[in-house]
Amino acid sequence: MEIFLILATIIGGIVGVIQIFKWIKPINLPIPRNKTKTISITLQANKNGSFDFNETEIKRISKELLFFLRNKEQIQIQYVIPQHNDARRKYKKLEKQKNLSQADIEQRNSLQKYFKSLDGKLAKLSRIIISVYSQADSVYATYGDESFSDILIGILDRFKKSSLVTGTKIDVWREKNKRFTTAIYxxxxxxxxxxxxxxxxxxxxxxxxxxxYFALELPLHIILKKLIPEVAFHLMWLSEREGNPIEQYSDNYNLLDWCIGLG
Known part of the structure; x- marks a missing residue:
């Protein structure tokens, strides 16, 4: 008899626990998501239409880029151009206004055209930077983290001088695929x-x-500041021309079969 009472007590306890669990509502914990990391690069606009930058700041930014990319973080690069602040505010004001004068319409349209072009170029620049930095632990691992600040300076310098071609032209191309052909100066x-x-x-x-001669026979500082940036800009140009993401061309960052010759 006592055995039956003990069993009944145990069974009753189990049933009670089951009922309690039925009453408890499940808690849906939020799935942690990586937040987008914003990195700001300050560019100083010149009267000739190009941009300057602070190399000390670029070295710090280079370390941040490497850190966030290795943490698999999403990165957004924003560009701060102090000289454009007033013009952007003016454009936003004109954009909202109605019944503009002919002069204001012309100014609004001119600012719209300029900033649309510039923002497109800066967005492209961001994709180039992230694409190159994504190679830090693969094909460019041998250069070391410190060298990436030189690469970033080279990329920004290439962007700055995109319309200014000076110096001796040296052709650069892939031995296995002449479709990848560009030049450094x-x-x-x-x-x-x-x-x-x-x-x-x-x-x-x-x-x-x-x-x-192979491109890797160039002096190291030329490889970092001119060759790698130029290859990256060429791959971006090719990706746009062929309608593919630049990541599809990442194998071409390997410089082993890139050659050089007098342009």
Whole structure:
């Protein structure tokens, strides 16, 4: 009899626990999501239409980019251009106003055209930067983290001088696929250092033979500040031309079969 009472008590307890769990509503905990990390780059606008930047700030930003990308964070790069603040405020004001004068309409349309073009270029610049930094632990791992600040400076310098071509033209192309063909421009000093490294007495030595020299034979600072940025800009141009995301061309960041020759 006592055994039956004990069993009944146990069963009753189990049933009670089951009823309690039925009354308890499940708690849906929010799934943690990575927040977008915003990185600001300050550009100083010049009267000639180009931009300057602070290299000390760029070195700090380079470390942030590497840190966030390694943490698999989503990154948004915003550009602060102090000289444009008044013009942007003016444009937003004109955009909202009605019954504008002919002069105001022309100013509004001019500002719209300028900022639409600039914002498109800056968005493209962001994609280039993130695309290159995504190679930090793969094809560009041998250069080390500190070298990426030089690469970022080179990218911004390439953006700054996109319409200013000066120096000696050096053609750059992939040996296995001539579709990937672009050029870098060297100063006289950079050319001399390149010729010295290649044991050449004159620039004409770069003109002999289609694949005499590989791009990786260039001095390191030229690879970081000119070659890698130019390859990145070329891949972005090609991706837009062919209608594909730049990530589809990431294999071409490997510089092993890129060649150089006198342009």
């Amino acid at each position: 060297l100063t006289d000093e950079e050319l001399e250092r390149t010729l010295s490294k290649l044991n050449l007495k004159s620039r004409q030595g770069l003109a002999f033979g289609p694949n005499n």
